[in-house]
Amino acid sequence: MSFAERLRARTAPLESFLDEVMAPKLAASGALPLGSAMAYALKGGKRLRGFLVLEGAALHGAAQEQALWPAAAVEAMHAYSLVHDDLPCMDDDDLRRGQPTVHVKWDEATAVLVGDALQSLAFELASHEAAHPDPAVRIALVAGLARAAGAEGMVLGQAQDIAAESATSPLTLAEITALQANKTGALIVWSAEAGARLAGADPAPMAAYARALGLAFQIADDILDVAGDAAKAGKRVGKDAARGKATFVSLLGLEAARARAAELVDEAIAALDGYGAAADGLREAARFVIAREM
Amino acid sequence: MSFAERLRARTAPLESFLDEVMAPKLAASGALPLGSAMAYALKGGKRLRGFLVLEGAALHGAAQEQALWPAAAVEAMHAYSLVHDDLPCMDDDDLRRGQPTVHVKWDEATAVLVGDALQSLAFELASHEAAHPDPAVRIALVAGLARAAGAEGMVLGQAQDIAAESATSPLTLAEITALQANKTGALIVWSAEAGARLAGADPAPMAAYARALGLAFQIADDILDVAGDAAKAGKRVGKDAARGKATFVSLLGLEAARARAAELVDEAIAALDGYGAAADGLREAARFVIAREM
Numbered sequence: 001m002s003f004a005e006r007l008r009a010r011t012a013p014l015e016s017f018l019d020e021v022m023a024p025k026l027a028a029s030g031a032l033p034l035g036s037a038m039a040y041a042l043k044g045g046k047r048l049r050g051f052l053v054l055e056g057a058a059l060h061g062a063a064q065e066q067a068l069w070p071a072a073a074v075e076a077m078h079a080y081s082l083v084h085d086d087l088p089c090m091d092d093d094d095l096r097r098g099q100p101t102v103h104v105k106w107d108e109a110t111a112v113l114v115g116d117a118l119q120s121l122a123f124e125l126a127s128h129e130a131a132h133p134d135p136a137v138r139i140a141l142v143a144g145l146a147r148a149a150g151a152e153g154m155v156l157g158q159a160q161d162i163a164a165e166s167a168t169s170p171l172t173l174a175e176i177t178a179l180q181a182n183k184t185g186a187l188i189v190w191s192a193e194a195g196a197r198l199a200g201a202d203p204a205p206m207a208a209y210a211r212a213l214g215l216a217f218q219i220a221d222d223i224l225d226v227a228g229d230a231a232k233a234g235k236r237v238g239k240d241a242a243r244g245k246a247t248f249v250s251l252l253g254l255e256a257a258r259a260r261a262a263e264l265v266d267e268a269i270a271a272l273d274g275y276g277a278a279a280d281g282l283r284e285a286a287r288f289v290i291a292r293e294m
Numbered sequence: 295m296s297f298a299e300r301l302r303a304r305t306a307p308l309e310s311f312l313d314e315v316m317a318p319k320l321a322a323s324g325a326l327p328l329g330s331a332m333a334y335a336l337k338g339g340k341r342l343r344g345f346l347v348l349e350g351a352a353l354h355g356a357a358q359e360q361a362l363w364p365a366a367a368v369e370a371m372h373a374y375s376l377v378h379d380d381l382p383c384m385d386d387d388d389l390r391r392g393q394p395t396v397h398v399k400w401d402e403a404t405a406v407l408v409g410d411a412l413q414s415l416a417f418e419l420a421s422h423e424a425a426h427p428d429p430a431v432r433i434a435l436v437a438g439l440a441r442a443a444g445a446e447g448m449v450l451g452q453a454q455d456i457a458a459e460s461a462t463s464p465l466t467l468a469e470i471t472a473l474q475a476n477k478t479g480a481l482i483v484w485s486a487e488a489g490a491r492l493a494g495a496d497p498a499p500m501a502a503y504a505r506a507l508g509l510a511f512q513i514a515d516d517i518l519d520v521a522g523d524a525a526k527a528g529k530r531v532g533k534d535a536a537r538g539k540a541t542f543v544s545l546l547g548l549e550a551a552r553a554r555a556a557e558l559v560d561e562a563i564a565a566l567d568g569y570g571a572a573a574d575g576l577r578e579a580a581r582f583v584i585a586r587e588m
Contacts (some may be wrong), residue, residue, distance in 0.1 A: 024446065025444075025445040025446060028445060028446045028450055029445065029450065029453070032450075032453050032454065032457055033453075034445060034449070034450060034453040035445065038445060080410075084406055084407075084410060087403075087406060089401070089402035089403045089406060090403050090406065107383070108383035109381075109383045109384050109456055110453075112378055112381060112383060112384065112406065113378075113449050113452060113453050113456075115410070116374075116378060116409070116410075116413065116444075116449050117444045117445035117449040117450075119410065119413050119414070120413070120440050120441075120443040120444030120445070120447075120449065121440070121444055121445065123417045123436060123439075123440040124437065124440035124441060124444060127433050127436045127437040127440060128437065129433075129437075134429075135428075135429040135430040135432075135433040136429040138429070138433050139421050139423075139429040139432050139433045139436070142417060142421045142433070142436050143418065143421040143422065143423075145417070146414050146415070146417040146418035146421060147414075147418060149414040150319075150411050150414030150415055150418060151319040151322060151323065151328060151329065151332060151411035151414065151415065152318065152319060152322045153414075155328070155407050155410050155411040155414065156322055156323065156326075156328060156411075158407060159323070159326050159327075159328040159404075159407050160326065162403055162407075163326055
């Protein structure tokens with residue numbers, strides 16, 4: 001089984017679960033675009049974050065019917081961030097996951113509201129009693145999600161990214177690494193830890209795995225931006241270079257960036273040493289993030 | 295003591311508490327506008343929602359040092375909604391609480407990010423362990439806040455409000471009542487219930503109080519829009535009438551709208567009958583919402 005197949009098989013229940021949790025929102029929305037635009041924004045992702053939750057849960061022996069809640073939560077959070085990042089006042093992207101972005105298909109007001117409601121949905125799902133019988137476990141997930149998403153996590157990273165575009169001097173390697181740890185790393189770490197938290201296990205090895213994985217993923221994304229094509233990426237490429245933004249590729253060069261990504265994948269895999277063969281899916285995931293375009 | 299004085303006295307600790315919880319966000323933000331723009335957006339509100347949390351907590355014997363967390367949470371949530379509602383693609387307002395709106399003072403991208411981070415902050419605060427030693431109490435607050443804020447609550451109400459502007463026929467009284475129950479009512483009910491929840495008391499009387507209060511508040515807002523002045527309101531007035539939007543005033547007429555608001559205030563006060571004199575602060579709050587501009 002290829003990793004793409006493994007990813008699809010693991011996250012197939014998540015697709016129908018997302019449909020289920022969206023049903024009352026669609027009903028409440030009636031003829032308004034809000035509900036259907038939320039559902040649209042939730043569709044078509046690779047589900048890497050959801051996969052990390054579900055695979056991490058399986059690894060630690062947590063039940064899938066519990067893990068679907070944080071898996072759906074992190075996919076809702078990620079989808080909100082993409083809808084807002086694509087806005088004209090932000091990255092101004094018209095293509096996402098191979099489809100028109102929400103503000104292109106509907107309008108900007110709908111895109112703002114869709115993002116806002118998807119963030120609320122993420123917390124609704126993470127706090128749901130079906131996620132775990134012990135409220136202490138759920139509140140730890142929620143508190144961690146709030147920190148990972150907010151002004152010391154994902155939103156800070158996006159603010160740093162936007163500021164970098166108008167900065168007089170390009171970011172250093174240390175700065176871009178910190179930026180990415182905020183912008184994408186925090187949510188990936190939360191995802192990888194969630195299954196261990198559901199099972200009452202130590203989440204530290206999963207966090208170490210996810211920190212390396214998240215950075216490798218971002219370096220691979222930068223490589224894709226210069227060396228990939230739009231059809232494979234499902235979004236515009238070459239934008240960062242055209243804007244003169246510092247990326248891992250502009251700072252390291254293409255070959256050194258590839259080498260650094262490969263090194264990080266090795267680090268991610270090494271963090272799983274204590275788990276044995278049961279963690280092979282997560283090891284494959286680490287290899288997959290750099291195999292996408294190399 | 296006038297109600298304005300009582301409101302200020304009750305919420306004075308909330309002002310310094312908000313400064314405290316913003317300190318790490320400001321530090322993380324460094325030279326970026328994100329942190330200071332969040333702090334700016336949090337300043338200057340009437341704190342009606344925070345007052346309801348703190349007064350409801352005092353009424354039920356919950357400690358103020360616990361109640362400050364949900365009080366700050368709901369003020370962060372409310373502030374986020376104002377920042378996003380004021381965006382050019384939404385209500386396009388340049389004045390809020392007597393000051394330039396965030397997208398005017400900074401830019402649209404900052405306003406989107408400030409709103410996003412304030413929503414995350416709301417959940418971070420509501421889930422904080424200092425809010426209550428029992429995680430079951432905190433998770434109930436968080437789950438309720440997520441429902442009140444999202445696609446079946448506040449965001450739905452805002453989507454309904456935006457759709458009403460381009461609708462071919464104006465909203466009916468039933469539709470505008472439902473819209474306001476979502477847009478402002480849900481968060482006001484959550485605020486009023488929070489103190490009872492912290493104390494382990496039945497939140498139903500507070501919910502009944504808040505539903506009537508929230509609707510009275512919105513009718514009073516519509517009256518202020520036609521009969522008030524910008525200096526008192528701290529925002530532009532006459533906008534709804536200029537746009538031909540249905541409001542409680544356009545549907546009922548000014549006098550009947552005033553009568554309905556007064557009736558709702560009586561209902562709100564009646565819901566507090568079981569509490570005796572200890573609920574006088576909440577009774578005054580109900581009278582205050584319609585006294586603002588009549």
